[in-house]
Amino acid sequence: MPPALPWLAGSAAGLLAWGLAYSQLVPVSDGLAGLLPLQPGSPLAEAARFFLYDAPKVLLLLTLVVFGMGVVRSFFSAERTRALLAGRREGVGNVLAALLGVVTPFCSCSAVPMFIGFVSAGVPLGVTFSFLIAAPMVNEIALGLLFALVGWQVALLYLAVGLGIAIVAGWVIGRLHLEHWLEAWVRDLRSGTATLPPAALTVADRVRAGLEAMRDIVGRVWPWMLAGIAVGAFIHGFVPTDALAFMMGADSWWSVPAAVAIGIPMYSNAAGIVPVAEALLGKGAALGTVLAFMMAVIALSLPEMIILRKVMTLRLIAVFVGVVGTGIVAVGYLFNALPL
Amino acid sequence: MKDVKVLGSGCKRCEQTAAMITAEAARLGVEIRLEKVTDYAAIAAYGIASTPGIVVDGRVVHAGGLPKPDAIAGWLG
Numbered sequence: 001m002p003p004a005l006p007w008l009a010g011s012a013a014g015l016l017a018w019g020l021a022y023s024q025l026v027p028v029s030d031g032l033a034g035l036l037p038l039q040p041g042s043p044l045a046e047a048a049r050f051f052l053y054d055a056p057k058v059l060l061l062l063t064l065v066v067f068g069m070g071v072v073r074s075f076f077s078a079e080r081t082r083a084l085l086a087g088r089r090e091g092v093g094n095v096l097a098a099l100l101g102v103v104t105p106f107c108s109c110s111a112v113p114m115f116i117g118f119v120s121a122g123v124p125l126g127v128t129f130s131f132l133i134a135a136p137m138v139n140e141i142a143l144g145l146l147f148a149l150v151g152w153q154v155a156l157l158y159l160a161v162g163l164g165i166a167i168v169a170g171w172v173i174g175r176l177h178l179e180h181w182l183e184a185w186v187r188d189l190r191s192g193t194a195t196l197p198p199a200a201l202t203v204a205d206r207v208r209a210g211l212e213a214m215r216d217i218v219g220r221v222w223p224w225m226l227a228g229i230a231v232g233a234f235i236h237g238f239v240p241t242d243a244l245a246f247m248m249g250a251d252s253w254w255s256v257p258a259a260v261a262i263g264i265p266m267y268s269n270a271a272g273i274v275p276v277a278e279a280l281l282g283k284g285a286a287l288g289t290v291l292a293f294m295m296a297v298i299a300l301s302l303p304e305m306i307i308l309r310k311v312m313t314l315r316l317i318a319v320f321v322g323v324v325g326t327g328i329v330a331v332g333y334l335f336n337a338l339p340l
Numbered sequence: 341m342k343d344v345k346v347l348g349s350g351c352k353r354c355e356q357t358a359a360m361i362t363a364e365a366a367r368l369g370v371e372i373r374l375e376k377v378t379d380y381a382a383i384a385a386y387g388i389a390s391t392p393g394i395v396v397d398g399r400v401v402h403a404g405g406l407p408k409p410d411a412i413a414g415w416l417g
Binding site: 120193209 | 391404
């Protein structure tokens with residue numbers, strides 16, 4: 001068994017290097033922006049500055065957040081979460097499922113096996129949905145980037161509201177008793193639960209899990225991130241403030257449902273959408289509208305519905321989208337009405 | 341002859357897991373029969389909730405994420 005010390009020391013050294021790099025962000029990106037042959041203050045120069053400042057910042061944050069969460073997730077597994085949720089009463093079960101959704105390892109590629117594994121082992125349908133809503137929506141990338149780009153207040157709001165929607169929407173779906181709208185083969189499946197040998201992870205294993213998550217996730221989402229920052233830079237430099245305040249301002253009653261309707265079919269990783277949200281907020285878009293748009297993009301998407309179609313009928317998918325979408329719209333209105 | 345099944349519906353990690361097992365078996369000189377189970381109902385019947393899963397001689401030994409190489413050696417030994 002490898003001793004823990006070199007891994008802990010290595011992690012500390014990595015964190016130190018990270019801190020150094022982060023502290024040099026402003027001078028480096030200012031220096032780079034100064035090299036561009038652009039007239040200071042022009043829209044293109046503003047867009048370029050936004051891009052040059054955000055790209056390294058988001059990349060650094062993404063790396064740290066994904067590493068940290070990789071280590072945290074090594075303490076959880078889908079099987080252990082399922083054991084905690086099986087046979088749980090609704091209410092308490094929904095709250096627990098939403099919380100566990102944040103920390104349990106989850107990937108959309110294993111959403112279907114997880115859904116079947118939960119339901120067939122006696123986790124109530126509504127509780128399963130609370131998990132399935134929270135897991136993609138309230139993730140470390142969205143929270144970490146909101147914290148750094150927009151502010152801790154908005155990150156905290158997003159966490160609370162995301163959990164709230166997952167809990168309430170799951171509870172509502174559970175109350176509707178829609179088990180008969182699952183695909184028949186899923187409904188009839190009564191599998192046992194496998195007893196796995198204990199994983200017995202060492203400190204080295206957990207640091208390795210963090211590094212593995214970092215390589216995997218940063219390697220997968222960096223194109224989303226760059227695309228999102230490019231869109232954010234365009235908004236920052238070129239979109240007139242008046243037009244945006246009209247379209248996404250708190251005074252336009254239709255802006256929240258419109259933002260949600262546009263956001264639902266869209267898919268983007270959180271790393272792509274937060275820089276867009278940052279630029280929108282900077283241009284005077286209302287907080288509720290931006291949060292609603294962000295949540296709709298991250299929590300509901302066409303690719304996800306196509307995956308879920310394998311285990312549930314269109315009617316159940318429609319209820320799922322309807323309930324979650326309504327929750328997001330309500331949250332949007334709520335935050336637009338608050339004097340924040 | 342060890343009977344090994346990799347449970348997972350063709351995700352990237354499932355492919356990687358199968359490749360790791362094949363490589364480890366070759367390294368140890370253990371003969372295995374490797375089967376990929378991709379049907380969702382069949383996967384669920386093994387009682388796991390995350391993929392890839394690994395079944396050795398009918399016993400579930402792993403679920404979720406890539407296995408550790410030394411753990412594979414343990415299952416095959």
